[in-house]
Amino acid sequence: MKRLIFFLLISLRVNTLLAGEGMWIPMLLSQNEAEMKAMGMRISAEDIYSVNKGSLKDAILQFGRGCTASFISSQGLILTNHHCGYGEIQKHSSLENDYLTNGFWAKNYAEELPNPGLTVTQLVKMEDVTEAVLAGVARDMTEARRAELIRNNSRKLIEEARKTTGLDISIRPFYYGNQYIMMFNRIYKDVRLVGAPPSNIGKFGGDTDNWMWPRHTGDFSLFRVYLSSKGEPADYSPENVPYQPEKWLPISLKGVEEGDFTFVFGYPGRTNQYLPAAAVKLITEVSNPPRVMLRGTRLEIFKHYSQTDPLVRIQYAAKDARVANAWKKMIGESKGIRRLNGIERKLEIEKQFTQWAASTPERQALYGGIVPAFNDNYAKLEPLTLASDYLSEAGMGVELFQLATRFVPLVEEVQKPKPDTARVSSLKKSLAGFVDEFFKDYYEPIDREVATALLSYYTKNQPVGFRPAFLEQITARHKGNVEAYVSVLFGKSMFASQQQLTQWLNNISPKTIKKLEKDPAWQAAASMRSFSNNSIDPAMRPLQQANDSLMRLFMTGLMEMQTERRFYPDANSTLRVTYGMVEGYNPADAITYNYFTTLEGILEKENPDIYDYVVEPKLKELHRGGDFGPYASSGGRMHVAFVASNHTTGGNSGSPVLNADGQLVGLNFDRCWEGTMSDLMYDPAMSRNISADIRYVLFIVDKFAGARHLVDEMTLIR
Numbered sequence: 001m002k003r004l005i006f007f008l009l010i011s012l013r014v015n016t017l018l019a020g021e022g023m024w025i026p027m028l029l030s031q032n033e034a035e036m037k038a039m040g041m042r043i044s045a046e047d048i049y050s051v052n053k054g055s056l057k058d059a060i061l062q063f064g065r066g067c068t069a070s071f072i073s074s075q076g077l078i079l080t081n082h083h084c085g086y087g088e089i090q091k092h093s094s095l096e097n098d099y100l101t102n103g104f105w106a107k108n109y110a111e112e113l114p115n116p117g118l119t120v121t122q123l124v125k126m127e128d129v130t131e132a133v134l135a136g137v138a139r140d141m142t143e144a145r146r147a148e149l150i151r152n153n154s155r156k157l158i159e160e161a162r163k164t165t166g167l168d169i170s171i172r173p174f175y176y177g178n179q180y181i182m183m184f185n186r187i188y189k190d191v192r193l194v195g196a197p198p199s200n201i202g203k204f205g206g207d208t209d210n211w212m213w214p215r216h217t218g219d220f221s222l223f224r225v226y227l228s229s230k231g232e233p234a235d236y237s238p239e240n241v242p243y244q245p246e247k248w249l250p251i252s253l254k255g256v257e258e259g260d261f262t263f264v265f266g267y268p269g270r271t272n273q274y275l276p277a278a279a280v281k282l283i284t285e286v287s288n289p290p291r292v293m294l295r296g297t298r299l300e301i302f303k304h305y306s307q308t309d310p311l312v313r314i315q316y317a318a319k320d321a322r323v324a325n326a327w328k329k330m331i332g333e334s335k336g337i338r339r340l341n342g343i344e345r346k347l348e349i350e351k352q353f354t355q356w357a358a359s360t361p362e363r364q365a366l367y368g369g370i371v372p373a374f375n376d377n378y379a380k381l382e383p384l385t386l387a388s389d390y391l392s393e394a395g396m397g398v399e400l401f402q403l404a405t406r407f408v409p410l411v412e413e414v415q416k417p418k419p420d421t422a423r424v425s426s427l428k429k430s431l432a433g434f435v436d437e438f439f440k441d442y443y444e445p446i447d448r449e450v451a452t453a454l455l456s457y458y459t460k461n462q463p464v465g466f467r468p469a470f471l472e473q474i475t476a477r478h479k480g481n482v483e484a485y486v487s488v489l490f491g492k493s494m495f496a497s498q499q500q501l502t503q504w505l506n507n508i509s510p511k512t513i514k515k516l517e518k519d520p521a522w523q524a525a526a527s528m529r530s531f532s533n534n535s536i537d538p539a540m541r542p543l544q545q546a547n548d549s550l551m552r553l554f555m556t557g558l559m560e561m562q563t564e565r566r567f568y569p570d571a572n573s574t575l576r577v578t579y580g581m582v583e584g585y586n587p588a589d590a591i592t593y594n595y596f597t598t599l600e601g602i603l604e605k606e607n608p609d610i611y612d613y614v615v616e617p618k619l620k621e622l623h624r625g626g627d628f629g630p631y632a633s634s635g636g637r638m639h640v641a642f643v644a645s646n647h648t649t650g651g652n653s654g655s656p657v658l659n660a661d662g663q664l665v666g667l668n669f670d671r672c673w674e675g676t677m678s679d680l681m682y683d684p685a686m687s688r689n690i691s692a693d694i695r696y697v698l699f700i701v702d703k704f705a706g707a708r709h710l711v712d713e714m715t716l717i718r
Ligand code: ARG
Pocket: 083, 203, 206, 207, 210, 211, 321, 322, 325, 650, 653, 669, 670, 671
């Protein structure tokens, strides 16, 4: 019996040890080092982040604003996801050179394609500046005064640091303003496209498989960072030379096995682990369901037309991916919170917090009011959040209205007493480009059907006062008949005709703008804008600000109360380390998922009639030949992807997945559906990140694309 208890204790300990929850600040990683080593790590926290010597962090980049990338060669080659480079790949694509469909491989530096506007950011170091930022701040001052002090302190600190280092400086709040960290960044502006697989590989499984395991996507693309000939970050110039970074990631060809330690190093965007119950309820029970319903409605209509018309399928592919990505995520998130009894668990913590606060008068004074205030604010936020959701998901779900909204800045400029002619012409030019692109991918029958469906839900589900005034036209002029309104809308609006719109744009003047006031799409756009600016925002902002302040105090209190709990700050698009183990999971009763997928799975999924499951002939040939070179597993198979319990979120796309020795083994690109509530509540049993096996990536580069010269640049560990 004694032995059994001991064994239970040990396994409990091991369980808590191996849970992958947490997104850690690299500078403070020594606090995790013992645990990471117990899980199998063979390098030190100092090898991962150091300001005294070169460390892995030097190889990690923020790619654009929303993804991660890493250096993988001494010549500045960087690796990120296909879906992160998608915009750039698409911009370089044309009918003659369709890189999205066929892939792109530069044979030498000269063929690498520049991407003006794209930047990658490298963290040089981070520094805790909490004391200096909060200098003069007192607990009893007003929030406005506090914010002002913080703003002024920060501005001075940033200016100083910028002057002394010449770097890009920012200060970011952690734990809702309980801690401030200064980021010293170097930004690279000449980033060229080097390679991308065909979408059949880079996006294999498409939106059908998105957020799901088992997965078979080779979601990667390659870029290169260039410096000026003087060795400095610079805008694109043909004279620029490839950057030779001090640090690039060595790549392991040994693969991963169940139970292996891994860590993910990257830029997670946003999580909300410490929200009160009322907020979790608002997100998962109030807001997500109608948003899911409205997006689902659009997706059904897209699907209907895409299935029958191949051109429409291409036109709506990117829109469909955008709408579907968040739609699917929200479904998974709400389901996951329900399965975990997430709201009840949060309520339980609040009960403890309330009791803990009540135990001394000082605490009661500081913390006693927080939970009731949250409940009050979130109750008030409920109808406003719904109103705002309907505005963006139903109102702005109509493409015609999106188009009309785009014209607001230009119209406002022209209407000024003294319009800035340079601004007018640049706005006109960019709008003309936008209009061309809009109509290239626009199919009016879809938009009509979407408008009818969405506006029907809008008028039915949102009461007067919580919806924009233009919707009353439907009642007043069309006896509530949405179809009649939609048919007038598309029949009368110049925004429905590229020719009329272009003509109008070319002759824009205060006089022609008069005509706009009668245009039904313009009326709708203007009405939604004023509803948002004058009704929704002013009502929501003070409540959100109050909640932010409450959150800061709640966080302080939680940290005082739960002394044995290990806290980590919510993701805020700053560099983090998360770690876990390679492991499969049980998504549902009687189902067990293996931790890896293989090339065989791609052929099992193959379906020439379904776009998402078309397999490249060359890939089939390689499979038949069975020559996977050094990229095969020890069993001779081609591993494609794997799952592990690293805590990741949006923004971690493109993050390197490293093994116990700090070598690259995978490329993070997604999470498993059953675990997507990890943005609000991580579940060690279900929360898994999905990565492409680096050996599959190299196999595609080398054997599929024949771009062996790129592999030769890398440091391979066999
Ligand atoms: N779910 C991943 C993310 O959140 C991948 C999205 C891109 N892929 C797609 N099939 N839409 O970004």
